[in-house]
Amino acid sequence: MTGARRAALRSPIETLGATAMQVAREAGGITLLAGRVLRCLVPPSMDGRELTRNMYRMGNRSVPIVALTAFFVGGIMVIQAGMYVRQFNATGLVGWGAGYAIFREIGPVLIALMFSGRVGSNNTAELGTMTVTEGTMTVTEQLDGLRALAIDPIRYLIVPRVVAMMVMLFILTVVGDLVSIAGGMLFSRLLIGIDPSTFYYSLVDNLDWIDFVHGLVKSAVFGLSIALTSCYFGVSVRGGAVGVGRAVNAAVVAAAVSIMLLDFFLTFLLP
Amino acid sequence: MRPAPPIRVSRLEKAFGRRRLLAGVDLDIPPGSRFGLIGPAAGGKSVLLKLLVGLIAADAGEVTIGDDKVTGASEDALMAVRQRVGMLFQNYALFDFLSVGENVAFPLVRRGVPRDEIDQRVRDRLRAVGLAGSEGKLPSELSGGMKKRVGIARATVARPEIVLYDEPTAGLDPVTTSKIYDLIRADQAETGCTVVAVSSDVDALVGFADRVAMLHQGEIRYQGPAAAVRDAGDPAVRQFVRGELEGPL
Numbered sequence: 001m002t003g004a005r006r007a008a009l010r011s012p013i014e015t016l017g018a019t020a021m022q023v024a025r026e027a028g029g030i031t032l033l034a035g036r037v038l039r040c041l042v043p044p045s046m047d048g049r050e051l052t053r054n055m056y057r058m059g060n061r062s063v064p065i066v067a068l069t070a071f072f073v074g075g076i077m078v079i080q081a082g083m084y085v086r087q088f089n090a091t092g093l094v095g096w097g098a099g100y101a102i103f104r105e106i107g108p109v110l111i112a113l114m115f116s117g118r119v120g121s122n123n124t125a126e127l128g129t130m131t132v133t134e135g136t137m138t139v140t141e142q143l144d145g146l147r148a149l150a151i152d153p154i155r156y157l158i159v160p161r162v163v164a165m166m167v168m169l170f171i172l173t174v175v176g177d178l179v180s181i182a183g184g185m186l187f188s189r190l191l192i193g194i195d196p197s198t199f200y201y202s203l204v205d206n207l208d209w210i211d212f213v214h215g216l217v218k219s220a221v222f223g224l225s226i227a228l229t230s231c232y233f234g235v236s237v238r239g240g241a242v243g244v245g246r247a248v249n250a251a252v253v254a255a256a257v258s259i260m261l262l263d264f265f266l267t268f269l270l271p
Numbered sequence: 272m273r274p275a276p277p278i279r280v281s282r283l284e285k286a287f288g289r290r291r292l293l294a295g296v297d298l299d300i301p302p303g304s305r306f307g308l309i310g311p312a313a314g315g316k317s318v319l320l321k322l323l324v325g326l327i328a329a330d331a332g333e334v335t336i337g338d339d340k341v342t343g344a345s346e347d348a349l350m351a352v353r354q355r356v357g358m359l360f361q362n363y364a365l366f367d368f369l370s371v372g373e374n375v376a377f378p379l380v381r382r383g384v385p386r387d388e389i390d391q392r393v394r395d396r397l398r399a400v401g402l403a404g405s406e407g408k409l410p411s412e413l414s415g416g417m418k419k420r421v422g423i424a425r426a427t428v429a430r431p432e433i434v435l436y437d438e439p440t441a442g443l444d445p446v447t448t449s450k451i452y453d454l455i456r457a458d459q460a461e462t463g464c465t466v467v468a469v470s471s472d473v474d475a476l477v478g479f480a481d482r483v484a485m486l487h488q489g490e491i492r493y494q495g496p497a498a499a500v501r502d503a504g505d506p507a508v509r510q511f512v513r514g515e516l517e518g519p520l
Contacts, residue, residue, distance in 0.1 A: 053368075129367070144326050145364030149378050150353040152346070 127234025276337025
């Protein structure tokens with residue numbers, strides 16, 4: 001067997017092995033980071049100013065884009081349901097249908113994906129710029145700068161970001177759910193002529209608090225997942241500016257995959 | 272402020288992969304001295320400076336600051352040592368999410384100094400480095416030289432017992448270089464701190480320091496009074512300090 005042929009045969013196995021090693025390394029790194037964050041949170045000890053700053057820029061500044069998206073999501077739900085509502089004259093079920101889908105699935109998942117794209121990627125880039133190395137030296141030395149000032153970078157930089165992302169994604173999901181319902185209510189009036197009070201009573205009579213809480217629990221877990229992946233890829237950047245771009249890409253992909261996997265298991269486990 | 276402690280480095284070794292940067296370095300830095308570390312570029316000077324405060328782990332050997340052992344110490348123990356040290360980094364290490372004023376104030380805020388005193392000391396420090404009124408600017412709005420001066424202000428604002436300067440005048444014009452060294456000298460005279468400076472600007476550093484060491488190929492080739500380095504017995508040291516083309520380097 002020639003060397004080239006042997007290499008061609010070995011290549012898919014090597015690629016598979018290398019990918020498995022890479023995934024294991026990243027999952028291990030994220031788990032270790034989660035452990036260190038947890039150690040800082042019991043008892044809670046973090047920089048309050050950094051927490052406030054991160055909550056503001058991650059949460060408040062995301063409200064317009066989340067609200068806009070959520071508003072039209074409510075409309076889309078009504079458009080999709082409109083044909084069957086007319087066909088079966090099921091106007092009394094529109095509020096329930098839209099609310100059930102928004103609260104349990106569409107709201108938390110879509111807002112988490114938006115949040116990951118806007119906040120998670122930005123977080124990876126910011127941490128990446130602070131920690132990026134070229135060869136054996138850190139480029140901007142900001143992480144070393146923190147350590148030289150006797151500050152634990154995990155406690156100062158990572159913990160406030162993790163807490164801010166969890167809390168703000170939770171709040172954004174509440175806001176998004178409500179805006180989405182408002183959008184659904186408006187579009188059902190405009191497009192299929194359903195009175196807002198009919199939509200409202202369909203929603204509150206047929207849905208339980210648990211439907212709302214189900215989605216909020218998911219959003220907190222998604223927030224943790226986005227925070228850990230974006231921080232992990234941010235602090236492990238290698239290879240200069242190009243490395244920062246690669247890390248942002250990897251963080252967004254990892255967060256999206258983890259959101260979908262977690263959604264599957266949480267839907268299965270939660271009431 | 273406590274009196275500056277001595278710094279002792281003993282048989283220190285550090286390699287990155289196959290590249291051995293330090294091969295058994297011994298240094299004695301007396302308390303309250305102005306100590307200059309010179310040597311060819313990429314020879315491990317900055318690495319040695321980071322090893323002094325445990326920002327990098329040594330492969331072998333020992334670093335002690337006063338009675339505190341740095342090598343092998345836990346991160347918590349190192350935090351206590353670093354409270355006594357200020358450091359200027361080669362690439363400034365300014366936090367780009369904080370303004371100039373917040374960067375300089377940072378070590379004081381972490382030490383719980385009252386707000387009024389912080390504001391006063393930040394103003395004084397920025398005036399001393401020639402950046403009065405720059406408190407509200409972001410690091411991204413500054414030139415390299417200005418960033419360097421902000422880094423010096425931050426390294427010294429808490430009046431640490433030891434200040435480490437990694438290339439304090441790189442990229443600065445000769446006049447600003449002289450001003451920076453005058454400022455460091457005046458600070459050191461006032462506080463009695465130990466200053467360790469690494470620089471490629473040999474003339475300026477030798478003029479500033481009272482003791483000098485030269486690191487070459489992982490070893491200390493000279494350690495002694497700055498005034499005598501030009502006439503050192505080692506021809507490599509003489510050639511480097513005099514900037515001669517002919518010689519063993």
